[in-house]
Amino acid sequence: MTLIDLPPGVVLILGALLVPFLSQRPRQIWMLGLIILSGLQAWSLTPGIHLEATIIGLDLILVRANEFTQPFSLVFHIAAAINVIYAMSANCRVTDASGLAYAGAAIAALFAGDFATLFVYWELTAITSVFLILQGTSSHRLGAAMRYLLMQVTSGVILLGGAAMLWHQGAGLVIGALDVTSLAGAMIFIAFGIKAAFPFLNGWLQDAYPEASIPGTVMLSAFTTKLAIFVLLQSFTGLEWLIYIGAIMAVFPVFFALIEDDMRRVLAFSLNSQLGFMVVGIGIGTELAINGAITHAFASVIYQALLFMAVGAVSLRVDTTKTSELGGLWRSMPLTASFCIVGALSISSFPLFSGFVTKSMTMSSAIYEGHFYVWLSLIFASVGAVLHSGIKVPYFIFFAHDRGFKVKEAPRSMLIAMGLASAICIIIGIFPNLLYALMPYEVTYNSWYTSKVITKLQLLLFAALAFSILLNRGIFGHIRGTTLLNTDWFLRRFFPRIIMAIGKPIWHSYTVLIAGLKSMLFDIINFLISQLRVSGFGSGAMGTGLAGGIFLAIFALLLAFKFSIQ
Amino acid sequence: MSDIKKNLGSSGIKYSLYLLAACVFLAMLEFIINRHSDTNIEAVFLFYGLVGIVSVLIITLGASLLGKLVSRAGDYYDAD
Numbered sequence: 001m002t003l004i005d006l007p008p009g010v011v012l013i014l015g016a017l018l019v020p021f022l023s024q025r026p027r028q029i030w031m032l033g034l035i036i037l038s039g040l041q042a043w044s045l046t047p048g049i050h051l052e053a054t055i056i057g058l059d060l061i062l063v064r065a066n067e068f069t070q071p072f073s074l075v076f077h078i079a080a081a082i083n084v085i086y087a088m089s090a091n092c093r094v095t096d097a098s099g100l101a102y103a104g105a106a107i108a109a110l111f112a113g114d115f116a117t118l119f120v121y122w123e124l125t126a127i128t129s130v131f132l133i134l135q136g137t138s139s140h141r142l143g144a145a146m147r148y149l150l151m152q153v154t155s156g157v158i159l160l161g162g163a164a165m166l167w168h169q170g171a172g173l174v175i176g177a178l179d180v181t182s183l184a185g186a187m188i189f190i191a192f193g194i195k196a197a198f199p200f201l202n203g204w205l206q207d208a209y210p211e212a213s214i215p216g217t218v219m220l221s222a223f224t225t226k227l228a229i230f231v232l233l234q235s236f237t238g239l240e241w242l243i244y245i246g247a248i249m250a251v252f253p254v255f256f257a258l259i260e261d262d263m264r265r266v267l268a269f270s271l272n273s274q275l276g277f278m279v280v281g282i283g284i285g286t287e288l289a290i291n292g293a294i295t296h297a298f299a300s301v302i303y304q305a306l307l308f309m310a311v312g313a314v315s316l317r318v319d320t321t322k323t324s325e326l327g328g329l330w331r332s333m334p335l336t337a338s339f340c341i342v343g344a345l346s347i348s349s350f351p352l353f354s355g356f357v358t359k360s361m362t363m364s365s366a367i368y369e370g371h372f373y374v375w376l377s378l379i380f381a382s383v384g385a386v387l388h389s390g391i392k393v394p395y396f397i398f399f400a401h402d403r404g405f406k407v408k409e410a411p412r413s414m415l416i417a418m419g420l421a422s423a424i425c426i427i428i429g430i431f432p433n434l435l436y437a438l439m440p441y442e443v444t445y446n447s448w449y450t451s452k453v454i455t456k457l458q459l460l461l462f463a464a465l466a467f468s469i470l471l472n473r474g475i476f477g478h479i480r481g482t483t484l485l486n487t488d489w490f491l492r493r494f495f496p497r498i499i500m501a502i503g504k505p506i507w508h509s510y511t512v513l514i515a516g517l518k519s520m521l522f523d524i525i526n527f528l529i530s531q532l533r534v535s536g537f538g539s540g541a542m543g544t545g546l547a548g549g550i551f552l553a554i555f556a557l558l559l560a561f562k563f564s565i566q
Numbered sequence: 567m568s569d570i571k572k573n574l575g576s577s578g579i580k581y582s583l584y585l586l587a588a589c590v591f592l593a594m595l596e597f598i599i600n601r602h603s604d605t606n607i608e609a610v611f612l613f614y615g616l617v618g619i620v621s622v623l624i625i626t627l628g629a630s631l632l633g634k635l636v637s638r639a640g641d642y643y644d645a646d
Contacts, residue, residue, distance in 0.1 A: 140643075258629040259637070367604050376617075383621035451601040455614040458592045463618035465585040470626055472579055482637040492643055 007051060007063045007111050008042035008073065012104025019097040031084045031100050038107060039077035049113060061113025067440035069110050072230045075298045076107050079222035079305060086309055086417035087215035098131035099219045106223035110230055114173040115163035122159055125224055126152030132216030133208050141211040147491055148208035155194035162187030178235045189236060196228035197272050199248045203488025205272055210264035214312035217264060221271060221308050222301050229278045229297050237290065242283025247377040250276025254384030261480055263311045263321040263393060270389045273381055274300045280378065281362040284369050287441035292361030295435055299354035299428055303346035306421040307393060310340035313410035314397055324480040328402025336410045337398040339418035346425040348390030348460055349382060354425045356456065357432035357447040383463045391467060
């Protein structure tokens with residue numbers, strides 16, 4: 001096997017091992033070169049099985065391409081390259097190495113043809129990405145990283161359990177459609193749901209992503225959750241539950257994003273909401289809906305990363321991401337402001353930007369299939385995206401109240417990365433057929449109907465008008481300097497307290513019982529010794545030996561009693 | 567909340583006026599262009615504009631109530 005025969009992405013994982021030993025410029029050239037190599041490898045794969053192996057009696061499909069892999073693989077490679085460029089100014093070997101390996105693991109997972117291979121890359125994404133969180137500067141990063149790792153590894157273990165059950169049932173390990181009502185299918189569904197940040201399984205996302213290093217957050221936003229969307233497409237397309245799960249996912253984070261003070265956390269909620277649209281599309285399962293989910297995933301990787309990059313650049317310069325501490329930065333950082341606005345317009349589905357030609361496909365498929373309330377909830381979530389990411393993020397950072405920051409524009413490498421991401425958002429928005437050509441099914445959908453453009457503009461601008469009036473009247477705003485309870489509360493407060501509440505009395509009773517038994521035993525021994533001494537029998541060493549013998553006899557009796565009751 | 571109002575400054579009112587002008591223009595287009603609708607409800611005059619406004623009101627109200635329910639002191643988890 002030559003290097004070129006390795007699964008796409010594995011080249012990046014292996015190449016990452018060398019990264020810590022290279023100086024800045026050769027390291028960056030090396031990483032970009034590897035990404036191009038891996039990208040070419042992935043692009044050259046036609047649908048079908050390309051690499052198989054038998055390991056410890058398991059028939060594994062190490063490389064399999066299908067109609068879904070190409071668009072995901074392309075956007076993952078683009079994101080990996082943009083991340084490398086964005087992280088150049090940080091010049092951190094750990095971030096570079098772990099980021100490259102993380103991207104490689106996510107890409108390799110796309111081509112895994114069986115659940116055992118998927119499990120390996122699934123866990124590798126968790127292990128490599130946790131270093132990005134540990135590279136953060138916040139004092140909370142260690143706890144956030146551990147909780148992130150716990151959730152990700154748990155997801156992997158559940159996936160492995162489901163896969164083992166499938167194998168035991170003789171169903172094989174090949175990744176394909178699964179029945180969620182079977183135990184194995186349900187376990188795999190939950191494993192995927194954790195990584196996709198389903199409702200009540202989403203806390204890790206808003207907890208960990210904002211704690212990562214500046215380039216780390218951008219890297220994290222691209223891969224883990226979109227990999228989950230990809231595997232849901234493989235195994236649960238058309239599952240009706242997903243329609244309702246997705247609708248809840250799309251709607252609820254909107255409220256949190258609006259009141260959250262920390263911009264990176266706002267974007268983490270926003271990301272969660274965008275995932276909801278994709279999950280709805282997978283649940284509907286028609287050709288239009290699947291195309292909608294994939295195009296949206298593609299566009300979302302780029303515009304979400306763009307928004308995280310802009311907030312990261314601001315954070316680098318003014319050392320805060322709090323809405324309540326930002327404002328007026330457009331004078332100092334005009335290019336970053338422009339790129340952020342492109343990201344904001346894209347996520348808001350503004351015509352000529354990527355979100356417009358992708359998100360509307362899922363929404364249309366919902367109404368075509370008769371899911372009226374789901375369709376309404378997606379419109380509602382779209383309005384939410386306009387408010388929290390379309391208006392709140394750029395407006396409160398770059399405009400609003402001028403706080404007198406006199407800072408330099410973002411470093412050149414960051415500007416190049418943001419410029420590239422912005423260009424992709426605009427190119428997709430103007431020439432959607434370039435993206436549609438990558439879809440598994442032929443796209444006959446036309447986003448550019450006059451009425452679609454007008455209705456979308458009406459939705460966005462009337463919503464923006466209403467929001468601006470409310471803001472001007474001081475009716476609503478983010479909540480300053482507070483912690484918002486999210487579902488990670490269960491992991492951070494509820495379960496530890498339950499464990500303490502149950503465990504403490506049990507531990508206390510156990511220690512009291514042991515202490516009582518010990519005391520009773522010593523009392524008996526002391527009593528026997530004293531009786532023997534009084535009677536003059538076995539004095540001195542002999543007496544002690546006898547007492548020891550009695551102790552051993554009692555101990556043996558206790559042991560016999562213990563085993564007799566088992 | 568007055569803090570937010572102060573932060574917006576006079577630029578906030580200027581942006582609102584621009585938006586208002588754009589919305590008036592879009593409302594006028596309803597009389598000129600025959601909109602395609604997938605459902606009966608979409609045919610209602612300015613349906614999407616109204617949905618936008620109602621959604622903002624619901625989100626605003628919901629977020630305010632949620633804020634009261636889920637916001638805790640900044641060091642809430644640090645206290646452990």
